[in-house]
Amino acid sequence: KQEVTQIPAALSVPEGENLVLNCSFTDSAIYNLQWFRQDPGKGLTSLLLIQSSQREQTSGRLNASLDKSSGRSTLYIAASQPGDSATYLCAPLDGNTGKLIFGQGTTLQVKP
Amino acid sequence: ETGVTQTPRHLVMGMTNKKSLKCEQHLGHNAMYWYKQSAKKPLELMFVYNFKEQTENNSVPSRFSPECPNSSHLFLHLHTLQPEDSALYLCASGVPGDFNQPQHFGDGTRLSIL
Numbered sequence: 001k002q003e004v005t006q007i008p009a010a011l012s013v014p015e016g017e018n019l020v021l022n023c024s025f026t027d028s029a030i031y032n033l034q035w036f037r038q039d040p041g042k043g044l045t046s047l048l049l050i051q052s053s054q055r056e057q058t059s060g061r062l063n064a065s066l067d068k069s070s071g072r073s074t075l076y077i078a079a080s081q082p083g084d085s086a087t088y089l090c091a092p093l094d095g096n097t098g099k100l101i102f103g104q105g106t107t108l109q110v111k112p
Numbered sequence: 113e114t115g116v117t118q119t120p121r122h123l124v125m126g127m128t129n130k131k132s133l134k135c136e137q138h139l140g141h142n143a144m145y146w147y148k149q150s151a152k153k154p155l156e157l158m159f160v161y162n163f164k165e166q167t168e169n170n171s172v173p174s175r176f177s178p179e180c181p182n183s184s185h186l187f188l189h190l191h192t193l194q195p196e197d198s199a200l201y202l203c204a205s206g207v208p209g210d211f212n213q214p215q216h217f218g219d220g221t222r223l224s225i226l
Contacts (some may be wrong), residue, residue, distance in 0.1 A: 028188070031211040043116070043202055043217035044155075051212065089155070093211050099168075100215065102155040 006103035023090030030092040116218035133185040135203030149200040162208040
């Protein structure tokens with residue numbers, strides 16, 4: 001059974017810092033992996049989707065990497081801003097079931 | 113704007129009430145999903161519908177009854193719920209069988225059971 005762990009659970013940084021959010025998963029048989037953002041009381045917004053054959057994907061200040069064989073993904077946020085404050089969720093798409101399996105998320109606070 | 117609209121945004125109900133959650137998507141997708149997000153637990157998939165047919169029931173108690181009358185609308189009928197059913201219920205839509213397309217989520221219904 002696929003299990004997803006995100007570290008750290010919470011993170012507070014001053015504005016302008018570069019930061020890394022970590023995600024690990026137990027079963028490397030995945031189709032792809034998505035990073036989502038969730039604002040308080042809101043739904044999920046897809047940030048990046050990395051195919052299982054890709055090593056990384058970039059969108060603006062966000063860069064996500066994937067090491068499928070070791071079961072790891074990272075989300076790098078450059079020059080963080082207060083507007084980046086949210087919960088970030090990692091979700092590999094399980095290759096056996098075709099389902100998204102979510103981690104519990106990292107709650108990020110960027111202080112002005 | 114997500115393209116997936118859920119109503120109501122908040123719902124408070126007693127354990128003996130019957131209510132329904134509604135989801136509507138305007139993205140032309142043919143797959144729709146119900147997820148449950150409880151405090152301090154990861155998001156859990158509940159149901160999947162592809163082309164209006166239920167293809168997945170993730171061992172959800174029968175007090176939750178989904179309905180998908182067409183590819184644009186999805187309902188979750190609730191009856192005789194328990195306090196542990198209090199959670200954020202999220203609807204999502206996607207492209208059936210195309211795992212390279214991301215799912216699109218609504219803002220959810222915050223459900224509180226008294």
